Structure formats: structure tokens, C-alpha cells
Amino acid sequence: MKKIYLNALPVRIWHWVNAASFLVLIVTGLQIRYREILGLMKFRDAVDTHNFFGFVLIGNFFLWLAYYIFTGKIKIYIPPLSLKKFVTGCIRQAKYYGYGIFLGEENPHHSTPENKFNPMQQIAYLAIMVVLIPLQLGTGLLLWDIKAFSGWINMLGGVKIMDTIHVFIFLFLTSFLFVHVYLATLGHTAMAHIKSMITGYEEIEEHAH
Amino acid sequence: MFETNLEKDPEKGTLGLVLLGPIFGMLYIFFLPIIGIMTLLLAIPEYASAKKAPIIENAEICMGCHSMKGVDKVFKNKEKVSVFVNADDFKDTVHGFLSCDSCHTKISLETHPGTANVFASRSAFALDAAKSCRMCHSDEQLKAKPHHAAMTNRPNAPPCTECHGSHTVKRASVWKPTLAGNQYCLTCHSKNFSKTERNGDKLSLHIDPSLLSSSVHNKHACNDCHTEYSRASHPVKSFGSNREHSIAISEACGKCHADKKKAVSESIHHTMISEGNLKAPVCADCHGFHTVGPKATYETLSGVPCKKCHDEIFKVYSKSVHGLAKANGEHKAPICSSCHFAHDVTVANLTDKIKNACLGCHKGVEAVHEKWLPNSGLHLSVVACAACHSPNSGRGISLRLYDQNTGKPFTEEQIMKLLGTGYQGLSEKMSAHGEGINSEDLWSIVSQLNKKGAEAKVTFLGRMQVSDGSESHMLALKKNAVRECESCHTSGSNFFKTVTVAIVKADGRLKEYKVQPEVLGSMMSLASLKQFYVLGSTRLKILDWIGIMMVFGGASLPIVHLTLRILTSPIREAKRLNKMRRGDKR
Numbered sequence: 073m074k075k076i077y078l079n080a081l082p083v084r085i086w087h088w089v090n091a092a093s094f095l096v097l098i099v100t101g102l103q104i105r106y107r108e109i110l111g112l113m114k115f116r117d118a119v120d121t122h123n124f125f126g127f128v129l130i131g132n133f134f135l136w137l138a139y140y141i142f143t144g145k146i147k148i149y150i151p152p153l154s155l156k157k158f159v160t161g162c163i164r165q166a167k168y169y170g171y172g173i174f175l176g177e178e179n180p181h182h183s184t185p186e187n188k189f190n191p192m193q194q195i196a197y198l199a200i201m202v203v204l205i206p207l208q209l210g211t212g213l214l215l216w217d218i219k220a221f222s223g224w225i226n227m228l229g230g231v232k233i234m235d236t237i238h239v240f241i242f243l244f245l246t247s248f249l250f251v252h253v254y255l256a257t258l259g260h261t262a263m264a265h266i267k268s269m270i271t272g273y274e275e276i277e278e279h280a281h
Numbered sequence: 282m283f284e285t286n287l288e289k290d291p292e293k294g295t296l297g298l299v300l301l302g303p304i305f306g307m308l309y310i311f312f313l314p315i316i317g318i319m320t321l322l323l324a325i326p327e328y329a330s331a332k333k334a335p336i337i338e339n340a341e342i343c344m345g346c347h348s349m350k351g352v353d354k355v356f357k358n359k360e361k362v363s364v365f366v367n368a369d370d371f372k373d374t375v376h377g378f379l380s381c382d383s384c385h386t387k388i389s390l391e392t393h394p395g396t397a398n399v400f401a402s403r404s405a406f407a408l409d410a411a412k413s414c415r416m417c418h419s420d421e422q423l424k425a426k427p428h429h430a431a432m433t434n435r436p437n438a439p440p441c442t443e444c445h446g447s448h449t450v451k452r453a454s455v456w457k458p459t460l461a462g463n464q465y466c467l468t469c470h471s472k473n474f475s476k477t478e479r480n481g482d483k484l485s486l487h488i489d490p491s492l493l494s495s496s497v498h499n500k501h502a503c504n505d506c507h508t509e510y511s512r513a514s515h516p517v518k519s520f521g522s523n524r525e526h527s528i529a530i531s532e533a534c535g536k537c538h539a540d541k542k543k544a545v546s547e548s549i550h551h552t553m554i555s556e557g558n559l560k561a562p563v564c565a566d567c568h569g570f571h572t573v574g575p576k577a578t579y580e581t582l583s584g585v586p587c588k589k590c591h592d593e594i595f596k597v598y599s600k601s602v603h604g605l606a607k608a609n610g611e612h613k614a615p616i617c618s619s620c621h622f623a624h625d626v627t628v629a630n631l632t633d634k635i636k637n638a639c640l641g642c643h644k645g646v647e648a649v650h651e652k653w654l655p656n657s658g659l660h661l662s663v664v665a666c667a668a669c670h671s672p673n674s675g676r677g678i679s680l681r682l683y684d685q686n687t688g689k690p691f692t693e694e695q696i697m698k699l700l701g702t703g704y705q706g707l708s709e710k711m712s713a714h715g716e717g718i719n720s721e722d723l724w725s726i727v728s729q730l731n732k733k734g735a736e737a738k739v740t741f742l743g744r745m746q747v748s749d750g751s752e753s754h755m756l757a758l759k760k761n762a763v764r765e766c767e768s769c770h771t772s773g774s775n776f777f778k779t780v781t782v783a784i785v786k787a788d789g790r791l792k793e794y795k796v797q798p799e800v801l802g803s804m805m806s807l808a809s810l811k812q813f814y815v816l817g818s819t820r821l822k823i824l825d826w827i828g829i830m831m832v833f834g835g836a837s838l839p840i841v842h843l844t845l846r847i848l849t850s851p852i853r854e855a856k857r858l859n860k861m862r863r864g865d866k867r
Contacts, residue, residue: 104770104816104817105816105817105820106772106817107767107770107771107772107817108771108772108773108817114766114767115765115766115767115770115771115817116655116766119655119766119816120655123655169842173846174845174846174849174852174853175849175852175853175856176852176853176856176857217656217659218656218659219656219658219659219662226685226812229811230740230811230812231811231812231813231814232806232807232810232811232812232813232814232821233807233811235814235820236807236821236824239820239824239828240824240827243824243827243828243831243832244831246831246832246835247831247832247834247835247836248835249835250832250835250836250838250839251835251838251839253839254838254839254842254843
């Protein structure tokens with residue numbers, strides 16, 4: 073077994089702030105939307121909390137963006153530019169998750185600080201971080217003060233469209249969260265990836281080559 | 282002695298004649314002028330009395346009683362009238378040559394005075410006595426002056442004596458011109474009489490001088506307002522009805538009150554009048570005709586004129602926090618005109634006027650809302666003050682078409698033009714289904730209005746307000762206002778069960794059409810009501826189902842994968858053991 077420093081401190085801080093904010097935003101979002109079903113807190117408290125953590129997430133996003141751009145590590149999110157390489161990588165990874173993993177085959181992707189994500193993760197996280205999260209934060213910000221942002225809202229199609237986009241992404245990210253957490257348990261032990269997101273170090277098995 | 286002497290001595294008689302003749306002649310010549318003067322002096326009174334004639338043969342009998350002051354006649358209704366007649370005054374009138382019974386024809390000396398034939402009232406007596414006038418003064422004579430004829434030939438005409446006096450009878454033209462100012466008009470118009478309009482309405486022409494003098498217009502001459510009338514001209518006007526008369530006469534007010542006239546011209550009341558709805562009020566309906574009071578008169582609970590028509594609303598207002606404060610003597614407490622304005626009365630819920638009226642008194646209230654109400658600016662712009670501050674009222678959503686480019690309401694006329702239809706067509710389109718407008722109808726309307734080539738970008742904006750206009754006056758104490766977010770932000774909230782499309786007419790009135798409340802959460806509302814969304818309460822129902830499927834899918838993927846891993850764990854275990862064995866062998 074050897075340990076590699078996979079997750080730098082800023083990444084870990086960003087991740088857990090993100091995780092906590094996500095959970096709070098999901099719960100308060102559900103409370104706001106389904107008040108007649110959920111009775112966890114008052115509507116007003118749910119809105120205030122949702123708004124607060126929404127801004128936390130906005131700040132956190134820019135922290136992430138700044139860190140990854142200034143360190144140049146943003147490239148770990150970029151899938152192979154060669155389509156063939158990308159497709160092959162995806163198929164290889166999909167085959168592993170859909171078949172090989174049951175047979176005890178080795179994960180074809182080995183995370184290193186420079187090549188952290190497999191091609192499927194790359195395309196998924198790139199879409200999430202570059203498209204969905206900014207859209208979610210953007211629509212959330214507009215909905216936070218409809219009157220102040222009425223010009224933008226009208227230009228983008230109206231408050232109902234904004235809300236629908238916001239709720240749709242919320243539902244997608246919530247459903248993705250299950251997959252994300254599950255995949256996090258697919259390290260060489262169930263807690264390997266999770267531990268590495270806490271300590272920064274991932275234990276990896278050494279293979280005889 | 283002379284006779285004896287003459288018979289005895291004829292010569293002596295001749296002598297006597299010769300002697301006495303000159304004496305008598307001298308005496309005759311001397312006294313002749315005196316006799317003439319005396320005769321003349323005696324003749325003058327005779328002449329005078331012949332000219333003025335003794336009142337009548339029976340006048341002395343009548344005047345035996347009627348020259349006494351302090352004697353009253355009592356009518357059946359206990360009214361009294363002095364029986365005193367000033368004979369000297371009477372003799373000086375144009376009727377001075379008449380005898381008492383020329384006019385009082387029914388009086389019989391055998392029964393007079395007595396209790397028989399006692400009149401019911403003084404006016405009944407006057408009316409009966411005035412019949413005598415018509416014995417000499419014919420209809421033709423009266424008709425010579427049209428207004429006079431109009432006055433005297435009506436069934437309820439006042440007795441002649443009202444204007445001409447009784448025993449001191451005078452021509453009106455003799456005494457009326459001597460009257461000052463409005464007294465000229467009031468000589469007739471202080472009397473109880475009326476005219477009949479073409480539709481049979483009775484219009485009282487009686488003016489109470491005491492009310493007139495207590496009005497703010499008491500310094501005005503009658504013809505300041507009644508400009509067509511003067512001492513020289515009194516046209517007899519005719520109106521279709523009393524209502525038409527009120528409307529016509531109110532035009533006079535604008536002569537001085539031009540600013541108020543302009544304000545009224547922008548009011549909903551004026552619009553209604555010009556549309557032919559004569560029930561809408563004009564100046565006189567609120568201010569009265571001759572009893573116009575000071576402004577403060579109309580700002581009291583007892584004097585506010587609005588309640589004459591808006592009685593139901595006034596009752597609700599009276600029980601509101603404002604009405605109760607007013608009743609408790611708080612002069613600053615608002616009354617109708619404080620919010621709706623006295624002259625430029627507009628449709629309450631269309632503009633910001635009402636909101637601004639609230640904010641006009643409740644200064645700083647926006648800052649107060651900001652302290653506790655999230656997005657207070659937004660709330661204050663889309664939720665009517667009364668929706669929260671009339672806690673017991675029924676609320677609803679009013680959807681209105683706005684031109685997104687200009688921010689102005691899209692009027693009925695503009696809508697009809699774009700839809701290529703008329704009032705009837707629009708009404709049919711809006712009421713196609715008995716249960717109200719559904720989501721397809723709404724989308725059809727919006728898409729037609731925004732069809733290619735249309736200049737305006739039309740969109741529905743939603744507003745929460747009190748559904749029943751009168752209930753919006755049930756304003757309560759601040760502590761009772763709605764503060765709970767949950768009142769609105771809950772799916773199924775009662776506040777979202779009454780939905781209407783309100784079409785704005787060019788004059789500012791709203792025409793409301795019922796909408797099915799399900800429209801607010803329909804998929805099609807994404808396009809038709811894209812500007813109206815309330816957290817929690819107007820969410821898209823279809824998105825709920827999509828969400829359930831997505832989250833279920835997201836959660837089921839790990840469950841299925843994990844299950845497969847558990848099921849296939851023997852394969853991996855076997856593989857691991859094989860590997861270990863191979864390792865051992867090695």
C-alpha cells in the first residue's frame with residue numbers, strides 16, 4: 073500500500089463546504105417547495121437559510137474556480153481532446169462499472185493528482201461545474217431578488233422559467249448525489265475515497281507489473 | 282207778523298218789498314259767493330266719497346269687527362290668522378272700490394262669524410279665497426306672461442295672495458323690483474312648489490332660504506349659477522327627468538371650479554356619465570344644490586356623500602380600523618376621499634394610487650416591512666395592502682395583461698384589435714368554458730397577442746388582492762394583519778383558489794373573467810404565465826413527478842449496483858481465493 077496526496081487542502085475545504093451547503097440547500101429547498109408535506113421549519117427560516125447557503129455556495133464556487141485556474145489544475149476536468157480516446161476511455165470505464173467490477177476486475181483508471189478523474193467523471197464533473205452549477209447559482213441569485221433582477225429575468229424568459237430551471241437542476245443534482253456518494257464507496261475499501269477527501273491522502277494498492 | 286201786515290195794507294206791503302228787496306238783494310249778492318264756496322265745500326267731500334265710494338253698504342258692518350286688532354280666526358288645524366283689516370290701506374289699493382263681499386262671496390252675515398264652513402288650514406282658506414281673484418282676472422290675462430300662467434295653472438299653484446297680498450294687493454311689478462339681491466328670486470322660490478319633468482318626475486323648486494344662507498355659496502347671486510335667469514328673463518325649462526336636470530345644472534359648477542371639473546373629467550364617475558350611465562354622480566349629488574357646505578362637511582361619517590351609493594362598502598369601512606378611529610373623533614383618520622380622492626375617483630386596484638394613499642399616511646412603512654418581510658419591495662408591488670391588512674377578507678389572484686415593452690396595462694381595445702374581435706367576441710373567448718378560462722385558452726390568448734408582427738410584447742402579470750372590493754375596506758389593526766408566509770406560500774392556499782383575468786378598459790375599469798385555478802400550476806403556464814410565480818403555491822405539478830422519477834432513479838442506481846455486487850461477491854471471492862492459491866504455489 074502506498075499513499076498519494078490526491079486532494080489538496082483547498083480542494084478538501086471546498087468539497088466539504090460544498091457538501092454541507094448542498095445538503096442544507098436540498099433540505100431547505102424541499103421545505104420551501106413542499107411546505108404542506110414537510111414541516112421541518114418555518115417557511116421564512118427555510119428561505120433565509122436557503123439564501124444564506126446559496127451565497128456560501130456562490131463564494132465557494134469562485135474559490136474552486138480561482139484555485140483550479142490559478143494552479144492550472146483545471147485540466148483534470150478536461151476530457152481527452154481526442155474523441156476516440158475519450159469514447160474509448162468512457163466505454164472502458166462503463167464496462168468496468170457495468171461488468172468488470174462484479175468480477176473483481178481492477179478499476180482501469182488510477183487516480184493521480186494530475187489525472188484524478190476518469191473520462192466519465194471528467195465529462196460529468198465538467199458539465200456540473202461549468203454548466204449546471206453556474207446555472208443553478210445564477211438562477212438562484214435572480215430568484216433571490218426578483219425585483220432587482222427583473223430586467224435579467226424578463227430577458228431570460230420570466231420568473232417561472234427561472235424557477236423551473238432552478239428546480240430541475242436541483243432535482244438532477246439531488247439524484248446525482250446518490251450516485252456520487254455511492255461511487256465514493258467504490259475505492260479499494262468503502263471508505264478509501266472518503267478518507268482521502270478528509271486527509272488528502274489516498275491509499276492505493278501497489279500492483280505487481 | 283209779515284203776513285198779517287201785508288194782507289191788511291197792500292201799499293204798505295209794496296213799501297216793504299221796496300224796502301226789504303234791496304236789503305235781501307244786497308244780502309244775496311253778498312252771501313252768494315259764500316254760499317257758492319260753502320256749496321262747493323260741501324260738494325267736494327260728496328264728490329270724494331262718490332269717487333272712493335264707501336267700502337260698501339255692508340263695509341261698516343264688516344269693519345265693525347274687522348277693524349279691531351287682536352281678534353284671531355282659528356282653523357281646524359289650530360292655525361290662527363288675525364282678522365284685522367286695515368281699511369285705510371285697503372282703500373289705497375287698486376281694489377279699493379270693491380266691497381268686502383266682492384271677494385268674500387261665501388260669507389253670509391247670518392252665519393258669520395261662526396263655526397260652520399271653517400277651513401282646514403290657513404292655506405286652504407287662502408286657496409279658496411284666491412278663487413275670487415279668477416272671477417275678474419281671466420286665464421287670458423294670466424297667460425299674457427307665460428311664467429305667470431305656468432305658475433298659476435298648475436294643480437298645486439300657490440294662492441294669488443302669496444305674491445300679491447290680500448287686502449294690500451299690489452302688482453308684482455310694483456313691489457318685486459324693489460327687492461334686493463336673491464330676495465327677488467326667493468319671493469317665489471321660498472314657496473313650496475314644483476315643476477313636472479317630461480317623464481313625470483316632480484322637481485321641487487322650493488329653496489330653503491335658511492339653508493341657502495348657511496351654504497358656502499351664500500354670497501353668490503342666484504344667477505351666478507343660474508346664468509340664463511335674470512330680472513328680465515325667466516325661461517321655462519324642461520328636462521327629460523330630474524336626473525337630467527341634476528346633470529345639466531352641475532355644469533354650472535365648473536365655471537368657478539375649473540380644477541375640480543378637470544379632475545372629475547378624469548374620474549370613473551365622469552366616464553360612466555359619458556357612457557350614458559346616469560346613475561353615476563355629478564357635483565350636485567355629492568355637494569347638494571343650494572346647501573353646498575365646506576369641505577370638512579364631506580369628510581365626516583355623517584356627511585360623506587359616497588355612502589349614498591356605496592352604502593355596503595361604507596358599512597364595512599365603518600367597522601374597520603379607519604372607520605372606528607374616525608368615529609372616535611380622530612380627524613386624521615381617513616375617509617373615502619382620503620384614499621379614492623374626491624374628484625378624480627379612479628378604479629381602486631388598477632394603479633398605485635391606492636397604495637400610495639396608504640403610504641401617504643403610513644410613512645416609513647416600506648422600511649418597516651423591509652425589516653421583517655423578505656423581498657418587501659416585490660411583495661408591496663404585487664400584493665395589495667388590503668390583502669394582508671384585511672385579514673378576514675377573501676383573496677384571489679388577478680392576472681392582467683401588460684405590455685412588457687412599456688410596462689403599461691394592455692387595454693381591452695388593444696386586445697380586441699390584436700385578436701381581431703369585438704366586445705362580444707372577446708367575451709366569448711374569455712368565457713368559452715363555464716368553469717372558467719383553462720390553460721389552453723390562456724396560452725391561446727397570449728400566443729395570439731404575441732403573434733408575429735405584433736408590436737407589443739404582451740404578458741400576464743399576477744397580483745394578489747382582496748377578491749371582493751368591499752372587503753378590501755375591512756382594514757384591521759396592524760397586529761391582526763397577515764404575517765405568516767405560509768398563508769400564501771403553500772400549495773392549496775385558499776388565496777390561490779380564486780383566479781381571474783382582469784382586462785383593463787381604456788378608462789381604467791377592469792372587466793374580470795373567471796379562470797380555473799389549476800391554470801397556475803399547469804405545464805402551459807410556463808409559457809402563458811411566465812411572469813407569475815409564487816414560491817410553493819404555483820409550482821408546476823408535472824415537475825413534481827419528474828422530480829420523483831429523477832430522485833428515484835438516482836437512488837435506485839446505487840441500490841441495484843450494490844445488490845448486483847452483493848450477488849456477485851462469490852465470484853470475486855472465488856477469484857480472490859484462486860489468486861491466493863496461485864500465489865501460494867508460486
